[in-house]
Amino acid sequence: MRVFIIGGVGNGKSVYAEKVVSALAAGQDNLYYVATMQIYDEESRRKVDRHLDVRAGKGFETIEQPANVAETLAHMKDGATTVLLECMTNLVANEMFSEAEMKPPLDVAAKIFEDICFLSERVDHLVIVSNNVFEDGIPYENGTRSYIEALGKVHEQIASWADVVTEVVVGIPVPIKGELYKLNKRNG
Numbered sequence: 001m002r003v004f005i006i007g008g009v010g011n012g013k014s015v016y017a018e019k020v021v022s023a024l025a026a027g028q029d030n031l032y033y034v035a036t037m038q039i040y041d042e043e044s045r046r047k048v049d050r051h052l053d054v055r056a057g058k059g060f061e062t063i064e065q066p067a068n069v070a071e072t073l074a075h076m077k078d079g080a081t082t083v084l085l086e087c088m089t090n091l092v093a094n095e096m097f098s099e100a101e102m103k104p105p106l107d108v109a110a111k112i113f114e115d116i117c118f119l120s121e122r123v124d125h126l127v128i129v130s131n132n133v134f135e136d137g138i139p140y141e142n143g144t145r146s147y148i149e150a151l152g153k154v155h156e157q158i159a160s161w162a163d164v165v166t167e168v169v170v171g172i173p174v175p176i177k178g179e180l181y182k183l184n185k186r187n188g
Contacts, residue, residue, distance in 0.1 A: 007168035088130030
């Protein structure tokens with residue numbers, strides 16, 4: 001199953017995504033969290049450490065992969081596998097701005113979607129989390145507008161391709177496409 005979860009920053013999408021992943025992976029040994037945050041400084045290291053602490057004891061093996069997510073397969077064991085990929089906003093930024101020159105938005109979107117499809121074909125379940133950054137109405141400079149264009153294109157591609165799309169609004173999962181994943185008492 002391919003699940004796309006989107007929502008505003010701090011709206012509970014990560015908590016919901018972890019519950020969905022746990023329910024999908026019931027009984028599986030191979031549960032992976034693909035973390036896309038690029039660690040630049042001590043503050044970002046502390047944020048990553050906090051996220052690791054939150055996931056401790058939940059059965060996730062974390063793979064830090066700020067770009068080229070298809071390469072995560074080299075770090076996964078054979079067998080039934082469920083993957084939580086978080087977060088698309090970081091991944092797009094990392095792919096787009098990883099070199100001295102900014103990459104074209106549509107090239108970035110195409111490459112990321114190709115990597116996601118490649119990964120998805122080799123795992124049982126893939127849950128992707130992203131931030132909704134399109135509603136502030138602020139005019140941005142060209143680099144930021146290009147980033148938003150790339151992220152928007154990736155979101156469109158993933159939403160079209162995913163089996164389920166859910167927006168988390170103030171902690172409430174709202175179905176956009178497919179059946180809202182029902183969590184049982186054990187997982188929810």
